[in-house]
Amino acid sequence: MVAGSGAVGVNDLVDAAASLVREPLLRRALLETVLVGALGGVVGVHVVLRRLPFFVMTLSHATLPGLVVASLLGVSLVLGAAVAAVVVVGVVVLVGVAGRIEDTSGVGVVLTGSLAVGTLVLSIGQGTARDLSAFLVGSVVTVRPLDVVLTAGLGLLVVLVLALAHKELVLVAFDPAAADAAGYQRGPIDLLLLVTVAVTLAVAIPAGGVVLSVALLVTPASAARLWCDRVVTTMALAATFGVFAGVVGLVASAAWDVAAGAAIALAATAVLAGSAAIRALAPSRGLRRT
Amino acid sequence: MSGTFLAAPYQQRALLAIVILGVVAAVVGVHVVLRRMAFVADAMSHTVLPGVVVANLLGGPLYAGALVAGVTTAMLLGFPARARRIGEDAAVAIVLTSFFALGVAIVSRGRSFATDLTGFLFGSLLTVDADDLLLMGIVGGVAIVAMVVFHKELVLRAFDREAAEAIGLPIARLDLLVDLAVALVIVTALRAVGTLLAVAFVITPAATARRLGLAVVPSMLVAAAIAALCGTVGLAIAHEAGMRADVRVAPGATVVVLLTSVFLVVAVVAWWRDRVRSA
Amino acid sequence: MSVLELDDVTVAFDGHEVLCGISGRVEEGQAVALIGPNGAGKSTLIRAVLGLVPVREGRIRVLEQDPADARRHVGYVPQYSRLDPEFPVTALQVVLMGRYRSVGWLRRPGRADRARALEALASVGLADRAKDRFGTLSGGQRQRVLFARALAQDAALLVLDEPFNGVDTTTQEDLVALLAAERARGVAVLLSTHDLDVARHACDETCLLNRRQFAFGPTAKVLEDDLLLAAFAGGVHLVGDEVVGIGAPHHHLHGRHDPTDPHG
Numbered sequence: 001m002v003a004g005s006g007a008v009g010v011n012d013l014v015d016a017a018a019s020l021v022r023e024p025l026l027r028r029a030l031l032e033t034v035l036v037g038a039l040g041g042v043v044g045v046h047v048v049l050r051r052l053p054f055f056v057m058t059l060s061h062a063t064l065p066g067l068v069v070a071s072l073l074g075v076s077l078v079l080g081a082a083v084a085a086v087v088v089v090g091v092v093v094l095v096g097v098a099g100r101i102e103d104t105s106g107v108g109v110v111l112t113g114s115l116a117v118g119t120l121v122l123s124i125g126q127g128t129a130r131d132l133s134a135f136l137v138g139s140v141v142t143v144r145p146l147d148v149v150l151t152a153g154l155g156l157l158v159v160l161v162l163a164l165a166h167k168e169l170v171l172v173a174f175d176p177a178a179a180d181a182a183g184y185q186r187g188p189i190d191l192l193l194l195v196t197v198a199v200t201l202a203v204a205i206p207a208g209g210v211v212l213s214v215a216l217l218v219t220p221a222s223a224a225r226l227w228c229d230r231v232v233t234t235m236a237l238a239a240t241f242g243v244f245a246g247v248v249g250l251v252a253s254a255a256w257d258v259a260a261g262a263a264i265a266l267a268a269t270a271v272l273a274g275s276a277a278i279r280a281l282a283p284s285r286g287l288r289r290t
Numbered sequence: 291m292s293g294t295f296l297a298a299p300y301q302q303r304a305l306l307a308i309v310i311l312g313v314v315a316a317v318v319g320v321h322v323v324l325r326r327m328a329f330v331a332d333a334m335s336h337t338v339l340p341g342v343v344v345a346n347l348l349g350g351p352l353y354a355g356a357l358v359a360g361v362t363t364a365m366l367l368g369f370p371a372r373a374r375r376i377g378e379d380a381a382v383a384i385v386l387t388s389f390f391a392l393g394v395a396i397v398s399r400g401r402s403f404a405t406d407l408t409g410f411l412f413g414s415l416l417t418v419d420a421d422d423l424l425l426m427g428i429v430g431g432v433a434i435v436a437m438v439v440f441h442k443e444l445v446l447r448a449f450d451r452e453a454a455e456a457i458g459l460p461i462a463r464l465d466l467l468v469d470l471a472v473a474l475v476i477v478t479a480l481r482a483v484g485t486l487l488a489v490a491f492v493i494t495p496a497a498t499a500r501r502l503g504l505a506v507v508p509s510m511l512v513a514a515a516i517a518a519l520c521g522t523v524g525l526a527i528a529h530e531a532g533m534r535a536d537v538r539v540a541p542g543a544t545v546v547v548l549l550t551s552v553f554l555v556v557a558v559v560a561w562w563r564d565r566v567r568s569a
Numbered sequence: 570m571s572v573l574e575l576d577d578v579t580v581a582f583d584g585h586e587v588l589c590g591i592s593g594r595v596e597e598g599q600a601v602a603l604i605g606p607n608g609a610g611k612s613t614l615i616r617a618v619l620g621l622v623p624v625r626e627g628r629i630r631v632l633e634q635d636p637a638d639a640r641r642h643v644g645y646v647p648q649y650s651r652l653d654p655e656f657p658v659t660a661l662q663v664v665l666m667g668r669y670r671s672v673g674w675l676r677r678p679g680r681a682d683r684a685r686a687l688e689a690l691a692s693v694g695l696a697d698r699a700k701d702r703f704g705t706l707s708g709g710q711r712q713r714v715l716f717a718r719a720l721a722q723d724a725a726l727l728v729l730d731e732p733f734n735g736v737d738t739t740t741q742e743d744l745v746a747l748l749a750a751e752r753a754r755g756v757a758v759l760l761s762t763h764d765l766d767v768a769r770h771a772c773d774e775t776c777l778l779n780r781r782q783f784a785f786g787p788t789a790k791v792l793e794d795d796l797l798l799a800a801f802a803g804g805v806h807l808v809g810d811e812v813v814g815i816g817a818p819h820h821h822l823h824g825r826h827d828p829t830d831p832h833g
Contacts, residue, residue, distance in 0.1 A: 048376055053383035054329040105497040106557070108328030112490035113550035119412065119487075119543035126538065133404040136411065137394050211336060212394070215387035222376040222384060259398035265391035269384060324656070439675055446666050449656050453718075456619045456645035457670045458637065503702070505657045 016255035029140045029207075030250060032148050033264065036204045036216060037246030039155040041238030042162065043200045044221030045231060046193055049173045053218050054104060055092075058111040059194075060201050060210045062088040064118030067135045067205065072125045077206035078150050085198035088114070093191055138209030138261035140250070151203040158196045165192060170231050208261040215265035216242060223272040226279050241271050295529045300416055305525055307418045307426060307482040308545060311491055312517025314430035314478055317437050318471045319496035320509045324448040325465075329379065330367060331472050331492050333386040335485040337363040338476050339393030342410045342485075347396065352410075353425060356480050360473025363389065368466050413484030415525075415541045422481045433474040436467060444468065445506055483542035490546040491517060498553045501560045520548040570633055571596050572726050572757035573618065577627035580610070580617055586780070587613050591627070593776055593785035595726070600748060600758035602768035602775045602788065606801050609779040611761035615730050618759065619645060632725060639726075641670050644719030646729040649711035649736075654704030660714045661699040664690050667721035689721035690714070693747065709740030716744060720751070727751065729760040733767055745771045765792055 020026045047056055063081040070080020088110070122132055134142075162169070172179045172189050179186060197217070204213035220241035221234070228234040249264030256263075296302055322331050338356040345355025366385055397407050437444070447454040447464050455461055472492065479488030495513035504512055524545030531539045573595040580588040588610040595601045603611045616622040617629055620636030631639035644667065667689070668682040678686075690696050693713040698706060703714065712732060719727055727748070733741050748758055748771055762768060768775050768788055775791040777783040783800040784791045 048380050051377050051379050053377075053379040054332075057329070057332065057383060057386070104326045104328040105323045105493055105500065108332060108489065108493040109497050109550060109553050111332060112487065112494065112546060113553075115486055116490060116543040116546035116550065119540050120547055123538050123540040123543065132412070133407045137398070137407070211390050212387060214383060215391065218380050218383045219387065222380050225376050257399055258395045262391040262394035262398060265387050266395060269388040269391070272384065442666075442669055442672075442677070443674070445658070446669060449658055449663075450647065450652055450666070452647050452651070453645055453666065455621050456640065456643070458620075458640045500657065503657070505659065505662075509657065 012255040013251060017251045019254060020250060025141060026250075026254065028143055028145065028148055029260070030247070032143045032151055032207050033140060033246035033250050033260075034243050035148070035151045035155055036207055036213075037220070037242030037244075037264075038239040039151075039158060039200055039242075040204060040213070040216035041220040041224070041240070041242030042159060042235045043196055044217040044219075044242070045224065045235045045238050046162070046169060046173065047197060047217050048221045048225060049170075049231075050193065052197065053214070054107060056197060056201070056217055057211075057214050058107050058114075059085055059088055059198060060205065060214050061111045061118075062114040063201060063205055064115055064135060064210060065121055067210075068118050068122045068125065068131075071131060071135075072121075076144070076146060076150070078147050078202055081205045082199065082202035084114075085202050086195065089191070089194045089198050093187075093194070134209075135205075136209050136211060137259050138205065138207050138212060140207040140260045143207055147203075147206060154199050154203055158199055161192065161196060165189070166231075169193060208264065212261035212265045215268055216245075219265070219268035219272050220245060223268070223275040226272075226275045241268070245271055295526050300418075301525065301529065303418050303420070303423060304415045304482075304541065305522060306423055307415065308521030308525065309518045310423070310426045310430055311475075311479050311482055311488070312495070312521050313514040314426075314433055315475050315488070315491035316495050316513035316517055317434050317510050318468070318475050319492040319494075319513060320499065320506060321437060321444055321448065321468050322472060322492055323496040323500050324445070324506070325468065327468065327472075328489075328493050329382050330469065332489050333367070333382050334360055334363050334469070334472050334476055335489045336386045337389035338473070338480075338485050339390050339410060340396065341393075342480070343393045343396045343406075346406070346410075352480060353429070353477050356477045356485070357473065359389070360476055361470060364466055364469035364473055367469060368462060409484075410480075411484045411486045412540070413480065413482050413487070413542055415482050418481055426478045426482070429474050430478045433471045433478070436471055440464065440467060483545070487542050487546050490549055494546070494549040494553050495520075498549075498556050501553070501556050503560075516552055517549065520552060521545050524548045571630075572599075572632060573759060574630040574633075575618075575627070576630070578614070578617065578624055578629055579626035580613055580622060581625045586625075588617075588778070589626075589781045591776070591778065591782045591785075593774075593782075595757045595759055595774075597725075597755045597757055598752045599774065600752055600760065600772040602772035603759065603761035603778065604763065604765065604768055604775055604792070604800075605778045606763065609800075611778070612730060614778070615728055615759070615761060618728055619643060642725040644722040644724030644727045646712075646715050646719045646727065646732055648731050648734055649708060649715055650734070652703070652711070654711075656703065658703050659700050660695060660703055660706065661686060661690060663703050663714050664717045664721050667718040670722065685723075686717075686721045689717040692720060693717045694743065707737075709736045712736050713740060713744065716747065720747075724756065726757045726759065729758070731761055731763075733762060733764060741767070765797075768792065 020030045047053060063084040066080040066084025067077055070077050119132065168184055168189050172184065172186055176186065200217065201213060204216055208216060221238040223241050224234045224238035228237055245268035246264050249267040250260055252258060252267065253260040253263040296305065322328060338359040341355035341359025342352050345352050363385065367382065394407065400406060443459055444464060447459060447461060451461060475492055476485050476488050479485065479491065495516040496509060498516055499509035499512045502512065525541055528539045528541035528544045531537045571594040575591050575593050578588065578591040579586060591614060593601070603614060605611050613622060617624055618631065618636055620640060629636050632642055664686040665678050665682065668678050668686060672678050672682060687696060687699065690699055693716055695710060695713055698710065703711060706714065732744065752758060760772065769792065772788055774786060775788040776785045777791050777796060777800050779800045779802065784796050
């Protein structure tokens with residue numbers, strides 16, 4: 001990261017922005033951030049519509065053991081996160097058969113349990129405080145070229161799947177009873193959605209960390225929800241907000257020597273706050289009634 | 291590390307810390323589970339970070355910073371009306387990640403970023419001192435007293451919000467009370483197991499008691515007992531692993547893993563029992 | 570003094586009116602039914618009587634006080650289906666909740682409170698289930714427990730929100746009998762329902778509403794075909810064999826005369 005002075009200066013920002021494009025390491029970080037921002041925005045709309053943020057936070061924490069193991073084995077973190085996330089989704093779906101996802105206490109137990117397991121494994125594996133922080137907070141600048149390729153590929157796959165299953169996903173989100181009546185199998189549709197969320201987390205977490213990658217899944221989509229009424233336009237706007245937050249956050253991070261994941265999350269919140277403020281001051285303008 | 295488990299004062303303090311935390315968290319945790327507020331509790335464990343970080347920067351007591359951040363969160367989360375368009379869950383997630391990001395951003399500018407952050411988030415059970423224990427006792431005590439004094443109103447509100455409103459109970463204030471109690475638990479846990487693992491003490495034993503089908507007050511007692519037991523065993527395991535096998539095992543995390551295992555066992559048994567019954 | 574007085578009550582949310590022109594009285598020992606289709610505003614009116622929703626125009630008086638001040642004397646019975654059956658409370662504990670207002674903050678219910686609660690539980694025939702978890706009871710039994718909770722409060726006005734939904738016939742009959750017994754003691758009753766038979770059997774007066782009041786008066790007179798059709802907007806409810814055309818003049822009994830078109 002470019003060392004910045006303590007004071008806020010436009011020059012710092014310009015320098016930082018330039019370096020993002022100039023230096024290969026940072027260019028990769030920029031690319032990864034753009035991809036994750038866009039993907040998070042799109043998938044995030046479903047997360048917000050289906051009231052899944054708590055579940056996503058849990059899933060995110062649940063990848064910690066996977067990250068730790070992958071790190072200890074020297075394997076790609078994205079892979080470790082993906083495996084852990086898919087395992088948890090599988091468990092949750094199984095438990096869903098026997099219990100309820102709305103059982104927030106059960107979900108909470110999984111969240112903290114997996115955090116503890118990850119911490120435990122790390123301590124046994126002689127991991128350090130530095131590693132743990134990296135997992136929690138992410139480190140977009142240590143993203144490898146392979147990771148960027150994985151992100152792009154998986155991202156494309158996720159978007160494709162969402163596009164194909166679009167009307168089913170929206171129907172189930174809006175009116176589950178009607179979906180049942182129309183003969184749709186809610187189980188497989190839910191599973192599909194959860195897997196896309198898991199994959200998105202898997203690519204976002206190594207870059208943004210366990211907590212802050214949830215921000216990319218929730219905040220831009222929430223901001224977009226304040227502007228749009230139709231799902232597809234919301235997704236487009238959410239992706240835009242996600243990319244915007246990613247770039248702004250990365251530039252700020254480079255200029256002021258602040259953790260990238262944190263800067264990106266804060267940028268996303270700023271977009272949301274701005275949207276909320278504008279909406280509150282000028283209601284119903286341009287908002288078509290569905 | 292010394293030979294026998296609990297021979298050294300630092301181990302005794304560690305155990306006392308876990309027991310205090312366990313009892314306080316159990317009492318508050320039963321209410322959290324009754325109101326299905328696990329996410330709010332988790333949110334608070336993350337939102338105290340900027341408070342702790344700023345307090346550290348200013349050279350002040352970390353507890354105070356955590357308390358301020360916790361109270362702020364509790365008050366922020368009491369504004370549900372705005373969240374209609376994006377949902378309550380999303381609103382909580384946004385508050386959680388924003389505050390956490392702020393804390394991380396501030397810490398990341400420092401030199402000892404990684405160590406500092408980990409210390410705040412995961413605590414340091416084996417270096418808890420007498421002052422810490424005193425503070426834990428006081429802060430935790432306040433939380434317990436609040437829950438006991440308003441017990442019947444809190445249970446009624448959790449069970450039947452409309453009826454509670456109908457007899458004139460101030461719902462918003464009762465909810466704020468529970469949120470503040472959770473903040474107090476997080477503050478209590480700060481030095482011992484850190485903020486992130488604190489939530490486990492709040493939710494897991496209480497969820498276990500709930501799975502056992504216990505009434506409210508028995509749940510609190512059983513949850514506290516489970517926490518105390520797992521605390522003792524967890525510390526013993528961490529100690530023995532260090533002594534015998536020379537394996538460094540984070541004590542706080544060990545306790546949480548035990549709490550979670552107990553929950554899983556009870557959950558599976560309860561599920562099995564229900565299946566057998568309905569067959 | 571009337572137990573409940575409604576004087577040209579108008580309630581609004583977000584700028585639009587959801588209820589208007591509600592007028593009527595409930596005296597001691599009287600039972601009034603609130604009848605109207607879904608979305609008519611019955612629950613809103615109930616919430617207004619409980620002081621949970623502000624009145625924009627007109628006023629509501631419970632025992633000659635503001636609804637919020639008279640809560641101690643109003644026993645509310647919600648629908649049992651809204652409550653979580655997994656919640657760890659026993660039937661007796663639920664009934665005891667009715668004593669909380671008189672017990673007050675900071676104190677525990679005493680022996681007298683427990684005795685009253687047991688008595689109320691016995692009067693609904695569930696004394697033997699006192700220690701059982703609320704959720705293990707059947708729907709009808711749970712509704713009875715909620716009823717007992719309101720009884721334990723020793724209220725002057727009982728307010729019931731669709732109390733017979735999803736409840737078996739025996740329980741319905743028992744509850745109607747219990748209501749009659751309370752009325753004999755001078756307790757006033759306000760209950761909302763969309764079951765016309767219940768209104769006919771249990772309530773001497775009826776308030777017919779659909780966002781606005783169509784009539785408030787003796788049940789037999791209010792539940793006549795033309796009024797019902799007007800309130801239920803024509804095609805929703807068939808009443809008897811004879812159907813009178815929509816748009817017939819409205820009967821004004823104790824309610825307001827509305828000379829304009831049926832849709833207010």
